[in-house]
Amino acid sequence: MLTSERKAYILKVLGRDGRVVAKAISRELDLSEDTIRRDLRELAGEGLLQRVHGGALPHSPAMGDLVQRREVSASGKVAIGRAAARLVSPGQVVMLDGGTTAVQLARHLAPGLKAMVVTHSPNVAVELAGHAGIEVELIGGRLFRHSMVAVGATAAEAIARIRADVYFMGVTGIHAEIGLTTGDSEEAAIKRALRRQAAETVVLASREKLGAASPFHVADAGEVDTMLVEADTPDQAVEPFRALGVTVIRA
Template identity: 80%
Template structure:
């Protein structure tokens, strides 16, 4: 079998089953596991999957640059943002992550709402600048351009002084076993810091992130109080998260 044929088969297994187990593929093709692992390395280098112990999972489209991410599930992100915005109550202190779905949440906060939004995203802060009832606290630090958020020691120190009611978390991957993941170690650390300072962490979970994985874990799935998902995501897709004890909020 040609290399291109093996890789095409691996991607078909990934599409069909939602994961690839290297040992099973090697047995099916009567090839060594080293050969399959080499193919997985190549496909991961092309951004077509995310390698994990024993095989691979789908790579999240949310790993793309900001301009490309704006084109992924735009209607779903609007719906999730609108539903998440309804969870914010008057007088609350809310930590709001960066990213395209968080921006939609900011846009859909009720006009008459009075609350405090703390964010490390300049883009989110600018979106809220003209909201009459929202007090905006902007966390500073080194700008991580991929997500347009502040990271680093200065951001971590500022976050440690905050006590919030809610944290709306953006991720690039959500998996029942691997948990909540993103593509950068420093950004993952900042997200963990934000989650620690909130009574509840709510994940903004657009469909392309479900079942996908990225290189750096933010937290296990058990750290999430709830996930906001699109209304038409099939029940079988979200059932593993429900079984894990995460409250599902349909947008």
């Protein structure tokens, strides 16, 4: 079998099953696991999948730049942002992540709401600038341009001094076994810092992130409290998270 044929088969299995197990593919094709692992490495290098222990998962389309991400699940992100905004109560201290869905959350906060929003996203802060009832605490640090958020030691130190009622987390990969992942190590560290400082964590889970994985681990799936998903998300996609004790809310 030619290399191109093997890779096409691997991608076909990935699309069909949502994962690839190297040992199973090697048996099906009567080839060595080393050959299949080499194919997986090359496919990962092309951005077509994310390697994990023993095989691979879909590469998250949420790994693109901000312009690209605005076009992915656009209507779903609006719905999730609107639903997330309804979870914010008057007087709360809310930690709000960066990303396109977080901007939608900020955009849909009730006009009369009085609360504090802590964010490391300049885009979110600008979105809230005209909201008279929201006090905005903007976390500074080194600007990570890919996601337009502050990262680094300065950001982490500022976050450690704040206690919040709820953290609305954005990630690029959400998988019941692999956990919550993102594409940059420093961004992952800031997300962990935000989660530690909040009494409750809500994950903003648009469709393209479910079942996908990115290189850097943020948290195990069972370590968050709630997931907000699009209304038409299949039950089989969310049942593994419910089994871990996560509350799943459809937007």
